[in-house]
Amino acid sequence: MVGIGVLALVLSACVSTVLDVDVKATQPIPAALVAEMSRKSMSPSAPILIRIFKQESELEIWKRDRTGRFALLKTYPMCRWSGKLGPKTRNGDRQAPEGFYHVNAGMLNPNSQYYLSFNLGYPNRLEAALGYSGEALMVHGACSSSGCYALTDEGVSEIYAVAREALRGGQSAFQVQAFPFRMTPQNLAKNRNDPNFAFWADLKRGYDSFEVSRRQPKVSYCGRRYVFDAEFEDGEPRDPLAACPPAANSPEMAFAERTQTDLATAERLLISGRTVSAHAYSDGGMHPTFRKLLERNGEKALAKRTSLTSVPISRPEAALADPHSPEE
Template identity: 35%
Template sequence: MLKVFNLLIIGLFFMSSDPQTGFKEKQKTYSRVRTAYSEKESSLKKELEAKGFEFSKINKIFIRALKKEMDLEVWIQKSDGKYHLFKTYKFCSFSGILGPKMKQGDLQIPEGVYTIDRFNPWSNFYLSLGVSYPNKADRINSPYKSKGGDIFIHGNCVTIGCIPITDEFIKEFYVLCVESKNKGHEIPVHIFPFRMNFDLKTIPSYSDYAEGAEKLWPNLQPIFKDFDEKKTLSKISIDEKGMYVLN
């Protein structure tokens, strides 16, 4: 009976343990991830320290992409609970036009609220991280049967709807994301058409933009402004009409 009790205690211990424990170790079994750590960890530590961060204390990070500016921002949460900008990577190339992705093969980079849902340590583009497109909003708002998918932030400098930042910078970016994921955190990714800090009514026409932009952009703007003002991430849900709702 005592043996059974002890086994139950051990089982409960493992059930309550962080489900991501060992994630970094597993990732580092892949040669490209080991190379990324070998080449970038030391310089990342110095750069983080110079900007008031600590490598060992990386917890929650937030990724914000701005398509027109071709900026991929990495924000890191500090002990004050607010996110602080660590670094901006530039898109190496761009496909499609401003506006949401609606279907397979349209070459569009999605716009909306996503998460990193896959780590690919053996990508065709060196290293890559999957973006959770299509989400509920995308599935509701697209009239097309095939919405597309397999959207990644990756290395190299080619794209048909993804965000490439070169092999050198994907090494840094991948290491930062592994460090956060290893502590059990989800990594949010918000993709905007541009910095949404102006009156959208000044846009004379939506005819130059992708299908769906006129509906989506006014829905995304409050999310952009909310983070810009607070530097915290509010809870965001998606209603049955495919609209983002700030909670």
């Protein structure tokens, strides 16, 4: 006879079968991915860094190789994210966060409602100081989102295993960088008139620090914004809302030049009229590979493809409509 506790576990939708509860979080990194690490001079225990791009609906895993720099290991298509381009500011706004986060071992969730997950740690120190609200913002499986990033059960299983081994290998926490889009001059020009542009220009400085150095940027907060790779004369600023103290190092770093060059290029593109309209969203996006499956086979078929427990697709009509023209 099945015990009450086991029956409740089966019905909870947190796991796909009773057997999965003990093994899904301990699955090894797939052999093909380990082989790819070896080919790229990486070890399974080496530190990782994750980047997320809403508009492209993609998540990247970067891993430190034997040179001491990070290199791209794999890009995963995201099945669903919700909200629009822009930061999350309040509980219930369906916005998936944008910013810089740090995930430690205690933030991995082996008993997630959506197979496996990890908590981004929203709100971070800056967001909390600004009064932003919300909790349990995750990267998880399935194809359903109300403020999270969903990658399918198979995808999150790989990511979870890679993250778990990096944390076991000695990395105290891995950095997650969440962006509205790839920070190219073209995308910046398209979105130049968005009310979030100043915030995105701030995020771009961290984006460029990593692009130029291939090292994890040091994240600080002051003046109501992010500050990257700075050393302050009086130490780490404690209040993210306070004015930034004098910097002990020169602000003219390599990534600062790249940021200014790309912003200037974006302005020229905007003035020239060679940019197309920015994407608009009613409720989030879906990677084109999943969108095609949804269009061709329907939501039930996609749910079976993306979740071992066939979790329903969140707002499939919006997923098919987005992104759309701002004039629509």
